[in-house]
Amino acid sequence: MRILPLLLLLVSSPLWPWGDKGHRAVSTLALRSLPPETGVWFAGHEADVCDHASDPDHWRQDRKEGPRHFMDLEPYGGPDQMPRTLEEAQAKLGGDFYRRGVVPWIIQDRWRDLVDAFRAGDPARVAFATAILGxxxxxxxxxxxxxxxxxxxxxxxxxxxxxWETGLVERHISVEALTVLPAQPDKAFFYRPWDWLKASHALIPQLLEDDRDADRTSPMDSRGKTRTAAYWMLFRAKQGPVVKQQLQLAGQHLGDAILNAWIVAGRPAPPAHQGN
Ligand SMILES: [Zn+2]
Structure with a gap:
């Protein structure tokens, strides 16, 4: 009887999460970045956007879900050779392409869902679509x-x-201390995910070097499993600011995504409250 809850926890635990805290932070920042006429859509639904931000990490029982969360750039020849369409990806890697990750196209699909939700005039749907896109x-x-x-x-x-993704967020990030710029109209928004991936990819060599350095200076504890407090101090000093920067950028870009979906939908006002 005692084993069951643990098993359930293992099964439902996401493979590589920002962690719930990171995903919530991105949602919070995005809502903060919106102009009032867009932000009003989320009145009373702010918690939904945060509460559902980690949902896709719990959908991984579906084998198609995993590759929606990433894209390996090396098989394509690096960040300058990224395919822009699924057809291009397939032409380059054949049947292997899906397994190598499809996150930019999933972002485009989920963004279209958000445009549709605005057009449908349904604030609850807008909130859910925002959480998933985010x-x-x-x-x-x-x-x-x-x-x-x-x-x-x-x-x-x-x-x-x-x-990096969970350890540093838990140790370094205070959501209240994060800042975000106002969301920006952007006619080319649909193609921005490729820019984000390229910028993310450029951070990898330093990230790996800082992890190695922290390990060298402060080897693992005697059981050889957990990192020491000294490791975390060193890794946090080097990469904590990068984690913060990436969370803030993600929040800003989700804000841009919401604003531009609302613009494409025709800048609708939310439906008036029924009754009094
Ligand atoms: Zn994920």
Whole structure:
């Protein structure tokens, strides 16, 4: 009887999360970035946008879900050779392409869902579509979601994925201290995910080097499993600001996504409250 809850926890635990805290932070920042006429759509639904921001990490029982959260850039020849369409991806990698990740196209699909939700005039649907879109936008800002060395397995740094994405968020980030710029209209918004991936990918060499340095200076504890407090002090000093920057950028870009979806939908006002 005692084993069951633990098993359930393991099954439902996401493989590579920003962690609930990180995804919530991105949602919070995005809502903060909106002009009042767009933000009014979320009145009374703010908690829904945060509460559902981690949902896609719990959908991984569906084998198609995993690759929606990342894209390996190396198989395409690096960030300058990224395919812009699924057809192009398939032409380059054949049947292997889906397994290598499809996050930019998923962001486009979920963004269209948000445009549709605004057009349908349904604030609850707008909030849910925003939460789901925001999840994939946030994942695209994690450097290790853009590489086939996603967990440091090729550089003997296994576990670096969660050390960066969850470990540093838990230790370094206070959501109240994060800031975000006002959301911006952008006619080319639909193609921005490729820019985000490219910028994320550029952060990888330093991230891996800082993890190695922190390990060298402060080896693992005697059981050889958990990192020491000294490791975390060093890794946090180097990469904490990068984690903060990526969370803030993700929040800003989700804000841009919401604003531009609302503009494309024709700048609708939310339906008036029924009754009094
Ligand atoms: Zn994810």
């Amino acid at each position: 999840h994939y936008v946030a994942d695209a800002h994690v450097p290790l979601h853009t590489t086939d060395n996603h967990d440091g397995q090729r550089t003997n740094q296994r576990g670096v994925h969660s050390r």
